Amino acid sequence: MVNNQVPEADIIRYKDSTYEIVSKIAYLIGVPKRIFENEHEPPKTEVYERLEQDKAARIIRHLCIIRTAIERNFKHINEKMRFDYTSIYNLPEYIPPDSMTQLSADGVNFVRKSSKKLCHHVIEINKLIADRINNCKKLFPLWLNWQYVKNLFVMPNGLTEDGTKAAADIYYSHLLFYPYQVYINWTPKEEGNILYNDKKFVTLLYQWNNDYFTEYSKVSDAGSYVKGSIYEFIESSEKVVIVVDCENSDPYKLCATLRNLDRQYTKKISSIILFDDVHAASAWRILESFTAIPVEHMMIERVKQNKSLVDVMLISRTCQEHYKNNVDSFILVSSDSDYWGLISSLQDARFLVMIERESCGPDLKNALSDAGIFYCYIDDFYSGNTEDIKQGALFKEMYRYIDNAVRLNIFEMFDEAIRTTRIEMSSAEKQQFISQYVKTMQMRITDSGDVVLEFKRK
Incomplete structure (x- = not known):
């Protein structure tokens, strides 16, 4: 079954779902913009437009687009590089130039002078994705297991030649099972369109990680x-x-x-x-x-x-x-x-x-x-x-707790210390001491949750 076809069972089982999560995943893994613009496809244009304004999301998207392009056209690109000595910059028929341009504009470059093989480019891309994917954690809600999402982007053993080859072999031999034929890290099998809606995607995501998702009100709406x-x-x-x-x-x-x-x-x-x-x-x-x-x-x-x-x-x-x-x-x-x-x-x-x-x-x-x-x-x-609203309620209660539990005035604290130690200091000395040691006081939280205030001392 081609990955974007919708089985009748999915229509019934996953009805009344939302599309926020799948739209974000689709954007980040590099699903083409035309899919978002098609009203009959799950990913929503408004999410695409929103994430286009986020630099961290934009970088991951275009790295994934180029990685997929290389995986899909590895043989042709590799031959051009080996026999025609062509740079990856000069293969617009295989490597989307818009993605290369956007990455350059965002200050990201995966092409290294030491990269003599095409797989070296893939390794560099994998390294950049692994280093930067956590910057996108903020895009997803706290209730969604971030590690499960992150795993989709990180190629297994992807910093080695053997790892990139193994991933490419799996991808190319199961191309039609991948969402919109875009590379992700998963065990490909016939699931229909895994980005059909949030309810289906999150259910499968947890299953892939030997877990169960049960909070369906988070991914569905009243009919x-x-x-x-x-x-x-x-x-x-x-x-x-x-x-x-x-x-x-x-x-x-x-x-x-x-x-x-x-x-x-x-x-x-x-x-x-x-x-x-x-x-x-x-x-x-x-x-x-x-x-x-x-x-x-x-x-x-x-x-x-x-x-x-x-x-x-x-x-x-x-x-x-x-x-x-x-x-x-x-x-x-x-x-x-x-x-x-x-x-x-x-x-x-x-x-x-x-x-x-x-x-x-x-x-x-x-x-x-x-x-x-x-x-x-x-x-x-x-x-x-x-x-x-949950965070607002939590912060309101934490501020109330702090107001009731903590009252510390640094000037009163310092005056008490002066009185107790019977140290004589001029006004200028006091001001300098407070500026240098008291106002630079730092907070540390212990493993047991206790708050410790510490002075910075030379």
């Missing part, structure tokens, strides 16, 4: 039926408000849901009201930084530490929004069945419910279905683009 139902609900509403039970919802999954809905529809949502408890995830407090919809926080204090009042306040405010502010439609984000009383009592209001698959019991889902109320799982929306 057209789910999104279409949400859009239809919003379109047929006069005024829509999202009410969120923060105790019984996940901020990262909701952020993923909102980000993967078309802004053309979500701009009609007037606000998101968060009913937050002091024990709820702190990420709720930064949600407004990651959505264009206005966010209102309702921080609910506890009368008793073991009793939350979130459900009472949510019900009260929802009724107020309906009767006082003329909100006719609510998107309720909660997996708590206690809100069925609210839904059934506001018969003039319309509800759409977003729940979590593992947190919502069958009773609520049956009641919603019987009442003809649409519900969907926020777990099903693509969550691979929520790293920024």
Whole structure:
């Protein structure tokens, strides 16, 4: 089977996938630009254009393009070099001149005077790729095993003549199995198009490394039926408000849901009201930084530490929004069945419910279905683009911890040291000592995670 054909089983098994990862891989390994420009092919043009602005990505791409060109045309290029004494620079019919020009513009040159054989050029390219591929690690999310990705680019034993020959033999004898006939380091076999979409590629990538990938919400998105139902609900509403039970919802999954809905529809949502408890995830407090919809926080204090009042306040405010502010439609984000009383009592209001698959019991889902109320799982929306809100929440909590745990003023520290040691120093001496030794203080982190502050001393 030619590598870009799509088996029927793949269409069913890998449906609703995203294309971010495969587009980046396709760019880096050197898949031709025309593939990106073809709307019927998986790699996306917007990813190509984005990575074209990244020097590290650009260098890896053009090194891989030239390596593939050499592998595919090794015999012809080798004969030209041996018998016609032709330089690799003068073979545009085999070596893409645009890639040579771009590498030169980016300050990269793999041609060495000592390179007497064509395989020496391949060795130099392999060396450059191995040295530089880690510069592209930042392009991929933390949840994806970088070592598995990196392995695709590093030719086995590729710094030796025997290694380059072995790789070339495997590549040429299994050419049709390689993605778009571009060289990568793998054991080629009939897999269809391994860059068909993110779900298929990541599944195979982990299998090749004797591992299993299970976090499919990172590489798939809710289907057209789910999104279409949400859009239809919003379109047929006069005024829509999202009410969120923060105790019984996940901020990262909701952020993923909102980000993967078309802004053309979500701009009609007037606000998101968060009913937050002091024990709820702190990420709720930064949600407004990651959505264009206005966010209102309702921080609910506890009368008793073991009793939350979130459900009472949510019900009260929802009724107020309906009767006082003329909100006719609510998107309720909660997996708590206690809100069925609210839904059934506001018969003039319309509800759409977003729940979590593992947190919502069958009773609520049956009641919603019987009442003809649409519900969907926020777990099903693509969550691979929520790293920024997760990092934002982590940094917020780490800064809070630092503020509570650490208070160090270098001038107070130095004055205390002067008093304790009874050393007399002039103002000029003090300033010089502080500039030379105190302000140059460095931080070191031990293997156990302890932070050590050290002075630079001659």
